[in-house]
Amino acid sequence: MSFADFSDLLDDLYFTNSNLSKQAIFADYLRRTPDPDRGWALAAIGGTLSFDLFKRNLVKSLMEERMDPYLFQLSRHYVGEMSETVALAWPQSPEPTRLNRLPDLHEVIEEFKARDQGRDRAGIRDYLIRLLDNMSPPQRWALLKLGTRGLRIGMSARTVKKTLAEMAGVDVGVIEELWHGLSPPYEALFAWIDGAADMPDISNVLTYSPVMLSHPIDEEKDLDGLTPDTHAAEWKWDGIRVQVAGMNGEARIYSRTGDDISHSFPDLAATVNWDAVIDGELLVRPANESGEREIGSFNDLQQRLGKKKPSAKLMREKPAHLIAYDIISEDGASFRDSSLDERRERLEAFIAARNPDYYSLSERLDWSDVDDLRALREEAAASEGLKEGLMIKRRDSVYVAGRPKHAWYKWKREPFLLDAVLMYAQRGTGKRSSYYSDYTFGLWGEKDGEELLLPIGKAYFGFTDEELAQLDKWIRNHKVARYGPVQEVDKELVFEVAFDSAHTSPRHKSGYALRFPRISRIRWDKPAHEADRIPALEALVGK
Amino acid sequence: MNKTERSTATLRPFARKLVMEPNPEDWMAVRDGQFYCVPADCYVDPMTPVDRAVITHGHADHARKGHGRVWATPETVDIMRTRYYISDDTEATKLRYHERHDLGGGVTLWFASAGHILGSAQAVFEYQGQRIVAAGDFKRHADPTCEPFEVVPCDVFITEATFALPVFQHPPLEAEVEKLLRTMTTLPDATIILGVYALGKCQRVMKTLRLAGYDKPFYMHGALRRLTELYESYGQDFGEWRMVSDYDRKDKDRYRGHIVLCPPAQVNDRWSRRFADPIPAAASGWMQIRARARQKRVELGMVCSDHADWNDLIRTCRETEAGMVWITHGRVEALEYALEREGIPAKGLHLIGMEEEAGE
Ligand SMILES: [Zn+2]
DSSP states (O other), X not given: OBHHHHHHHHHHHHHOOOHHHHHHHHHHHHHHSOTTHHHHHHHHHHTOOOSOSSOHHHHHHHHHHHSOHHHHHHHHHHHSOHHHHHHHHOOOOSSOOOOSSOOBHHHXXXXXXXXXXXXXXXXXXXXXXXXXXXXXXXXXHHHHHHHTTOOXXXXXXXXXXXXXXXXXXXXXXXXXXXXXXXXXXXXXXXXXXXXXXXXXXXXXXXXXOOOBOOEEOOTTTTGGGOOTTTEEEEEEEXXXXXXXXXXXXXXXXXXXXXXXXXXXXXXXXXTOOSOXXXXXXXXXXXXXXXXXXXXXXXXXXXXXXXXXXXXXXXXXXXXXXXXXXXXXXXXXXXXTTXXXXXXXXXXXXXXXXXXXXXXXXXXXXXXXXXXXXXXXXXXXXXXXXXXXXXXXXXXXXXXXXXXXXXXXXXXXXXXXXXXXXXXXXXXXXXXXXXXXXXXXXXXXXXXXXXXXXXXXXXXXXXXXXXXHHHHHHHHHHTEEEEETTEEEEOTTOEEEEEESEEEEOTTSTTSEEEESOEEEEEETTSOGGGSOXXXXXXXXXXX | OOHHHHHHHOOOTXXXXXXXXXXHHHHEEEETTEEEXXXXXXXXXXXXXXXXXXXXXXXXXXXXXXXXXXEEOHHHHHHHHHTTOXXXXXXXXXXXXXXXXXXXXXXXXXXXXXXXXXXOEXXXXXETTEEEEEOOSOOOSOOTXXXXXXXXXXXXXXXXXXXXXXXXXXXXXXXXXXXXXXXXXXXXXXXEEEXXXXXXXXXXXXXXXXXXXXXXXXXXXXXXXXXXXXXXXXXXXXXXXEEGGGSOTTOGGGGTTSEEEEOGXXXXXXXXXXXXXXXXXXXXXXXXXXXXXXXXXOSEEEEOOSSOOHHHHHXXXXXXXXXXXEEEEESHHHHHHHHHHTTOOXXXXXXXXXXXXXXX
């Protein structure tokens, strides 16, 4: 199918806000598009293309040859982005080679790939020019974004997988399980979705396995049913939940959502010389003042997150460490249908054989009644932010993808509360697009001797429809200035903001960032000048 | 961008010294940020009430109320009356295209079509053998709701530069209409809430949709009614259109699979809550820029401009064979630079009150 259809698809997805509509549009395309085009489109949108078709620099140099530099600069400055500027302003070649038809998406990809493998740089250049000469601006945009893998059309990997799951009539967990075991152009996947073949067999492929998640405990209803015979308690560590997987000498570290983050933690990945899938919490182990290594806080870990290639120094100072919660499979045998207790036994044996610098076992806590659990939760609250609270798991729970009811509970320590002032509001998306439902709030602080509000965070609406309407009305009546989609309001309304922890952050104006901020109450009664001040937040950092 | 970068990039292969007799700036001056024809004692599209005003077209950034005397095309005078810009105290003179009129002080005025909206005109001023054309807003792309643009050879051509960057190359409106119809096929149960300006854009989009074969009734916001009726009184046919206000507010499903037209500000506002599965859409020249379209919270942007795009601006300046081009507002620097590269002396004026996007 022509590249034009791919470009239409990207445009439709880019400008559509609701995830449901995005899914409908994408599914429609995948149904009417043959292999291998649909598979390449899936790779482009799902972010699994593994190579650039051409380099950004080539695009830039083509423009410099063809367009007056001053006008290019003005244009680029106005548009704010290079690919789009080129897509819109591309000056045709004096004698362009006219194509009778635009090639198919797969032809474009294969042609660039072939020329790249032949190290034919002039060929890549000529082919790019020929395509750009024959394309409309949206098609050029699609090509430039595809070619340099800069495609951001606001469709999450999760939405992509949901689309596929719905087409196949299976739970999204099934797609999650398959996803990392397959590669573009996904012909086996589509054959199965079409009903023309069995589900692809990925048992010999190293891949992400969907994880099991917990529900927040309902203190009123759930606490009474807990006994040490039926439930086991562990710390809920404040790191990042990961899955470490090994097979045939290969290693992968996946985030909770299935992103491959191995490159950020090569030190941990290098220890994997086994075939198994381990579920755990990733943290770092910096040395304390007396030179002993201890589990570090989320703040310590933060420096290693998102690093493409961490330096040797950073890895020495903040080595990665896994606190193991669970074992999903070992040597080709899946334990998903075994009970937690059975898996625990296997996990203990597995971890006992590992290097303790990199692996430890999540401790099973001693308790006999709910009061003990309360005390443990207090202990977590006093852990200087190391432990977020407790995990309480049914001892007979099997390992299910997603969030099964009444299997695992999380009991977080009490959130911190601060009274902050509403500063800016923005309209929501989808159903809520006509309401102001996205809020930025701040605390009082001092800058250059002046008392002013410094923004500390942003949260979406979390109230009833009635409260939302009330708040929407208040905002409409208290508009100050507008910055694009952002509406500044009178600094008069106080929110009680709850959050799990606070961290220093040079990226934020106030110097602080909150984890999981949510608005717990609207304080219609409280005057803005009585809201909290920055030092109150300062005192909570790392707590 | 600093001056040095610019001057090193500037090449003026054909730049020539301009000598004109009389000096056009002596009889067409900029006074209080607007054009003032000195011998005729008359302003062009003034933003503040004046005694004597020549009006190129009915958009609010060109036509205002409170003038003593007004010269305009018959359509523009009717539009101004509909919008209450002309009261009983205003004396309005209607001039058809090409109808020559003695404006006093030795100045002759006539209008040439500008292709922008119904009745839009370029104001042609002649004085002592010299001709200055104030083009107002104009476009060269086809528009079934107004007369096409006419090239008037002149000594000085006064143009705007709203879309004066190489990134603005407006596609044919037919292609954009196809895009809209394609969305309606993919999402047949949605309601398209299309933001359009009441004067010109609304009618051009309706007419182009009809020509593309769209035959369902349009639903319309009250603010668009009077000007659409005015277009109809000039013989335009938009097929069936209905007022949203005529139907029960709870009847959300009635609009599924249809196009609802409203002013741009209403697209994402409370008014649009009455429709089932709304898709916010807009028809505007700015829709070409993705970030702009997203910022306006538009899910379906039709690139539809009633102004000349980059190539048409330059082509038009060239075709008028003007010895000098004055640029009123918009991306003045880019157009000034490009014209000078072509050997056409150009001067940016940066007139006030003509802010970007205020323009209709
Ligand atoms: Zn106008």
